[in-house]
Amino acid sequence: MNEQSQINYERVxxxxxxxxxxxxxxxxxxxxxxxxxxxxxHFQRMFTEWAGVSPKKFLQYISVEHAKQVLKEKQSTLFDxxxxxxxSGTGRLHDLFIQIEGxxxxxxxxxxxxxxxNYSYAESPFGNILVASTPKGICYMAFSENxxxxxxxxxxxxxxxKLNQVVDMIQQNALYIFTHDWQQLDKIKxxxxxTDFQLKVWKALLNIPLGKLSTYGNVAAKxxxxxxxxxxxxxxxxxxxxxxxxxxxxxxxxxxxGGYMWGPTRKTAIIGWEAAKMDTAV
Numbered sequence: 001m002n003e004q005s006q007i008n009y010e011r012v013x014x015x016x017x018x019x020x021x022x023x024x025x026x027x028x029x030x031x032x033x034x035x036x037x038x039x040x041x042h043f044q045r046m047f048t049e050w051a052g053v054s055p056k057k058f059l060q061y062i063s064v065e066h067a068k069q070v071l072k073e074k075q076s077t078l079f080d081x082x083x084x085x086x087x088s089g090t091g092r093l094h095d096l097f098i099q100i101e102g103x104x105x106x107x108x109x110x111x112x113x114x115x116x117x118n119y120s121y122a123e124s125p126f127g128n129i130l131v132a133s134t135p136k137g138i139c140y141m142a143f144s145e146n147x148x149x150x151x152x153x154x155x156x157x158x159x160x161x162k163l164n165q166v167v168d169m170i171q172q173n174a175l176y177i178f179t180h181d182w183q184q185l186d187k188i189k190x191x192x193x194x195t196d197f198q199l200k201v202w203k204a205l206l207n208i209p210l211g212k213l214s215t216y217g218n219v220a221a222k223x224x225x226x227x228x229x230x231x232x233x234x235x236x237x238x239x240x241x242x243x244x245x246x247x248x249x250x251x252x253x254x255x256x257x258g259g260y261m262w263g264p265t266r267k268t269a270i271i272g273w274e275a276a277k278m279d280t281a282v
Contacts, residue, residue: 009127011036012050015043016272017265019059020257029055050125053276098188098244100203101136108193112161115139119154120167121147124178125273126266129242130154132163133170137189141174141241143262157193157240174244190241201235208249211275215253237261243270 015032032055033043047055107115117139119132124143130150132140140157144150155163174188192199204222208214214222220232239247242262248270252258260267 005123008046008050009125011038011043012047013265013269015047015055016058016269019055020265020268023059026059051273051276058272058276098190098206099137100190100192100199100206102196102199103139103191103193107134108158110160112158112193115158115161116164117158117161118164118166118168118171119151120165120171121150122171122175124175124243126243126269129175131171131174133168133174134191135170137170137191138174138241138244139191139193141244143242143266177244188244190244192240194235194238194240197231198235198238201232202239202241202245205236205239205245205247205250208246213249213251213271216250217253219250249274 014036018032018035019027029040029044033040036043038046044054047058051058115134117132117134119130119140122129122131127143128145128147128150130140130142130144130147131138132154140154142150142153144153170189177188192202194202200223201219204219207222216229216233216236217226219236220226220229223232225232236247236250237259239245239261248260248267250258257264257268257271
């Protein structure tokens with residue numbers, strides 16, 4: 001991400017953070033532009049280029065009251081809304097093109113001693129990403145603005161693996177998700193280190209469609225563990241593949257956004273961005 005793109009990203013993130021904290025006051029364009037030290041005209045243009053919709057419409061998408069109104073109009077629960085299907089284009093379900101394969105005990109025994117992993121750094125609409133792959137698929141993807149910090153976090157997952165800074169087609173295909181229609185993508189394969197319970201939770205997340213939300217309790221019900229909301233939350237928090245496994249689509253039952261490994265502002269930005277994509281795709 002070049003210097004100007006980084007500045008624009010930080011300004012948009014700052015505006016989104018302000019919207020999240022003050023959505024009940026419905027801040028107008030002038031107020032938002034002032035917060036990021038831009039003229040209303042330039043802020044409107046920059047924000048719309050980044051998100052695909054105006055700041056006003058984006059506010060609607062991240063507003064809790066807006067989410068409640070959508071559910072009220074549809075006369076459905078959060079769980080029902082989260083599992084609607086039948087959408088075309090970018091609205092296809094993740095599980096139509098993403099497959100999870102769990103690593104065998106031998107593949108990650110002793111911190112990945114027998115694994116060879118390629119990794120590289122890339123840009124996304126939500127900041128820089130470190131993405132890593134084995135010959136079987138993506139094994140790790142995380143947002144990180146600092147390459148050294150990002151690499152340290154990645155290495156802690158596979159301390160004894162052979163790590164090569166190499167860009168491969170597995171990584172490139174996965175990163176196309178940010179820019180291409182999902183119908184045009186090859187099948188994305190994930191090769192993950194996790195317990196059976198974690199893998200079940202991560203697979204359940206793949207069934208939450210683009211632009212929709214679910215709750216921790218609903219995910220627990222989906223995997224037939226209705227009393228395991230806390231354990232589900234822990235498994236979601238340990239998700240090793242940002243965005244592709246959409247843990248950002250899980251919110252608290254109260255309707256608040258809740259926590260996110262890569263920051264609540266980024267989570268809010270992704271939710272709004274996806275909702276905007278759905279709006280333009282319909």
